[in-house]
Amino acid sequence: MPRFPQPAPEDLRRDSRPLLGRTALVTGASRRDGIGYAVARRLAAYGAGVYLHHHVPHDVAQPWGADPEGAEGVAAGVREARADPEAVVAHGPGDLTGPTAPAELIATATGALGTGRLDILVANHALSGHDGPLDHIDAAMLDAHWATDTRSVILLVQAYARLRAALADRPPGGRILMMTSGQDLAGGMPGEVAYALAKGALASATRTLATALADLAVTVNTVNPGPVDTGYLDGEAHDAVAARFPSGRWGTPDDPARLLSWLATDEAQWVTGQVIDSEGGFRRG
Incomplete structure (x- = not known):
């Protein structure tokens, strides 16, 4: 006899809609060429309602x-991918740099999704540009990246946790997924110091947040997607990056989306406090 109870055969069979009935907020989902859009489509295809x-x-x-x-x-495009035609797919704007904006977004998304709860938070938004090497950055650049890339994410997590704590019944499946950029890997990001510092703070906070939210039945993980072709490079620079992948191609938005959507399912319930690199073998340095 096995030492521990084993899953029943029906529990081992993959459910094609593992997020049916659950709700998700995906930030930074404004372009069909972006990672946020790809993640939202995956979550909807798994059965979730998505804001x-x-x-x-x-x-x-x-x-x-x-x-x-x-x-x-x-x-x-997200509605088109829905596994549940009744699942809500809603959207709305938000500048998350304001001190109260993250909590307001959590409340708005929860209301729009109509269940009174929010199961999955994917903090995908980030500030692009307005950065440079050490000799170029200034206080304004540092503050701008901190406000968008770090502070707003922590405040989103805080508002999510407060909403979760207020539930009389805390169902399983609480998930927080953050994004980083491999700034702690070989070579770092010397040309984007403000961005690297802000994203590095999220990586450093991952285990702390996972411990803080464990009692709420919430896992917290951070994904480094590596270079993903979202349309920000072309020409020789694009080709040079592609040559650093063993496959000879860039990551596509759906590459990290597959990992992120899996982390949102019950299959990943024992994974928390991790910073996971999903870079397709990208060679740095």
């Missing part, structure tokens, strides 16, 4: 620009 946060002015200011079909076009 998409976007901050279009950020994209407008970048070389790649905003999605040509706007936020509703992004939401339509």
